[in-house]
Amino acid sequence: MSASALNISTWRIGPFSELLPGPLALKLDLDGELIAGAQVERGFLHRGVEKSFEVRRWGAVSVSADRVDPECAPSYELAVVSAVEEIAGVTPAPRIEAIRRVVCELSRIASHLLATVRMAQAVGSETIPHYLLRDRERVLELFELLVGSRFAFNFLRVGGVAAEVSDGFCERALQVCDLLRERLREYNDILSFNEIFSSRTRDLGVLSAADVSLLGITGPNARAAGVAVDARRQAPYCGYALVDSDMAAEPSGEALRGSAHDRFLQRLREIHESISIVRESLGLAAEAGGATLPPVPEIPAGECYVRVEGPRGAIGCYVVSDGGEFPARVQFVTPSLRALAAVPRLLRGTRLEDLRLLLASLDISVSEADR
Amino acid sequence: MIWVDSLRKMGVPAAVGAFTWVVFVYCAIILPSVWFTRFFERKLAADFQARVGPDHAGLHGFLQPLADLLKQLQKHGHLPPNRKENAWLLLYSVALCSTLAVLPLGAGLVLVDTPTAGLIPFWAVLALSLGAVVLGTGGAARSVPAGLGSVRVASQAIIAALPAILSFMCAAVASRGFSWTAFVGAQGAWPGSWTLLAGPFQWLAFLVFLASGLALLGIAPFDSGFSSDLQRGVESNLSGRRLALFQLGRFYAFFFWSLVAVAVFLGGWNLPAALQFGEWTGALLVIIKAYLLMIGVTWFARANPRIRVDQTAAFLWKVATPLAALALLGETAWVYLKAAYL
Numbered sequence: 001m002s003a004s005a006l007n008i009s010t011w012r013i014g015p016f017s018e019l020l021p022g023p024l025a026l027k028l029d030l031d032g033e034l035i036a037g038a039q040v041e042r043g044f045l046h047r048g049v050e051k052s053f054e055v056r057r058w059g060a061v062s063v064s065a066d067r068v069d070p071e072c073a074p075s076y077e078l079a080v081v082s083a084v085e086e087i088a089g090v091t092p093a094p095r096i097e098a099i100r101r102v103v104c105e106l107s108r109i110a111s112h113l114l115a116t117v118r119m120a121q122a123v124g125s126e127t128i129p130h131y132l133l134r135d136r137e138r139v140l141e142l143f144e145l146l147v148g149s150r151f152a153f154n155f156l157r158v159g160g161v162a163a164e165v166s167d168g169f170c171e172r173a174l175q176v177c178d179l180l181r182e183r184l185r186e187y188n189d190i191l192s193f194n195e196i197f198s199s200r201t202r203d204l205g206v207l208s209a210a211d212v213s214l215l216g217i218t219g220p221n222a223r224a225a226g227v228a229v230d231a232r233r234q235a236p237y238c239g240y241a242l243v244d245s246d247m248a249a250e251p252s253g254e255a256l257r258g259s260a261h262d263r264f265l266q267r268l269r270e271i272h273e274s275i276s277i278v279r280e281s282l283g284l285a286a287e288a289g290g291a292t293l294p295p296v297p298e299i300p301a302g303e304c305y306v307r308v309e310g311p312r313g314a315i316g317c318y319v320v321s322d323g324g325e326f327p328a329r330v331q332f333v334t335p336s337l338r339a340l341a342a343v344p345r346l347l348r349g350t351r352l353e354d355l356r357l358l359l360a361s362l363d364i365s366v367s368e369a370d371r
Numbered sequence: 372m373i374w375v376d377s378l379r380k381m382g383v384p385a386a387v388g389a390f391t392w393v394v395f396v397y398c399a400i401i402l403p404s405v406w407f408t409r410f411f412e413r414k415l416a417a418d419f420q421a422r423v424g425p426d427h428a429g430l431h432g433f434l435q436p437l438a439d440l441l442k443q444l445q446k447h448g449h450l451p452p453n454r455k456e457n458a459w460l461l462l463y464s465v466a467l468c469s470t471l472a473v474l475p476l477g478a479g480l481v482l483v484d485t486p487t488a489g490l491i492p493f494w495a496v497l498a499l500s501l502g503a504v505v506l507g508t509g510g511a512a513r514s515v516p517a518g519l520g521s522v523r524v525a526s527q528a529i530i531a532a533l534p535a536i537l538s539f540m541c542a543a544v545a546s547r548g549f550s551w552t553a554f555v556g557a558q559g560a561w562p563g564s565w566t567l568l569a570g571p572f573q574w575l576a577f578l579v580f581l582a583s584g585l586a587l588l589g590i591a592p593f594d595s596g597f598s599s600d601l602q603r604g605v606e607s608n609l610s611g612r613r614l615a616l617f618q619l620g621r622f623y624a625f626f627f628w629s630l631v632a633v634a635v636f637l638g639g640w641n642l643p644a645a646l647q648f649g650e651w652t653g654a655l656l657v658i659i660k661a662y663l664l665m666i667g668v669t670w671f672a673r674a675n676p677r678i679r680v681d682q683t684a685a686f687l688w689k690v691a692t693p694l695a696a697l698a699l700l701g702e703t704a705w706v707y708l709k710a711a712y713l
Contacts, residue, residue: 011515019600124598124677130420196676352519353600353679
């Protein structure tokens, strides 16, 4: 065996590998099983989504917004739609806002469940992901009932939503909320209190509050490090000011260290909060009338920057209008890109076996980072 | 050895008789065992995981393992054939299958039952870890995952060998010998008379023996050498027939280790007097016990996340080895004191 034939000191993974959250390339310097250094190469999933806004009319912004990150499509739709509404000077009715909140929070639940599935898969668990996916399926079925599709929503419109709430949606949403409340307890039993799981995650990938501020990380990754940033609370939009759930409030008791386990627990807590928000907003959403497909308003020249809280963190959306039929420019700030910046420093000193777990715990969506 | 003896009466030389026995055991016991355990394990796993599991091939998917094998046999390797790799794979399989000679199926169904026959299983383990290392690094030498996987297998095997041997010796203290007949002869048909419960320390030895054996062989839940974080590790270079052969070898090692654990700790082929209908009923009992043990282990592995290879090593060094040493010392003292004062 020659040294060049089996060069264990460097390993290039990707762009397509089951270890990675999506098409990325990692160049690892290995010291035995330890990762001594890591470089991230990205851009493999760049599709020019932001440019694609410029060839679709104002009425169709949601179609492009869905493509930024299919896992949290409603948040992107909300971001771009709110920005356009701001430019057009349109204020949606409270009921419309409630429907939007329900959809966004449900998608947050689905996204957090999927992130937990990825973590469970990364620790080599075969059974737990099935339980989580089964419950995520209930949420996706709700979307199917409401929108007709499970991923590419195309539901939010400038000034409203595409269709009236389907019959039975609110009742079923409440049932799903009750089910998930129960299941959260079950996830705690099978993951949080599992010694194998916690021994693998509790000291892994500790993202300090200083790193969070330095890299501009937001969302559950930041909140798990004790940095209570949440656009829903700090700069309420879409009627979140009316909701009295304690979004992003620091949990009492143990201090947050920003480890993979903290991030996992943070996501479970956020699922719990989202359930409360959904339940609260459903009452308003269940009322009759008002949610018909609105006409596309006249969009004057102008620009607007809007920040909404997506499942992975703060989504910034900058929309420029030149008064024409098409958007002049649409740009996004995506939370996954920031989280990706933390990967090299977190990987240093980590064991190779924890690579997948660490990446899963950051819940990076390559789709939204590369867009 | 009833098989060889009866063939000898028909004029067949003993060597040929022994050879036919090995072939018979492989075809009539090992291969069907793969089939049954794979099927039941997959159906059970499907039940745990709230899904249906295989249900297309045959009744309730019973033919699925066969379908899987046939599919694998048809597959073309994804890497060009490598003579070294083939040679090592062959050597590895032959070494592993040579332990068929000491498969503890019954008093008259063990080909080799010398006073040290019980130590031969460790040969299987050696073959597996050596074969894995060679397949991962020497024979293939084509990828980082395979190389790292084989290093994990080897390091785990080296560490696990000590607690495995210690706990094995602990059982040997109770049965006063290393031959299969000694191990099984010291036990009775009912659990109360098994070595597992023979002294205050044997259950500890059994647990260590089982865990360290799984770590030695790289079987789930200690399968980090083959884990998905290394793209299946050692197996990542193999595909098609080679992969089928290698996985068969791994399965056989698991089955063999379970059989040994059953023979040494769980009563072996001892049946109550009313149920003794010859050697084969005993063999059936051993095999069924081994299946149950395998399913139990797989159950645990399926329900829990995996621990890291360094955590496995820490567990084996810091927990399993001291416990095995404690069990050995305690058992020795217990046997001595019992003989002296009771």
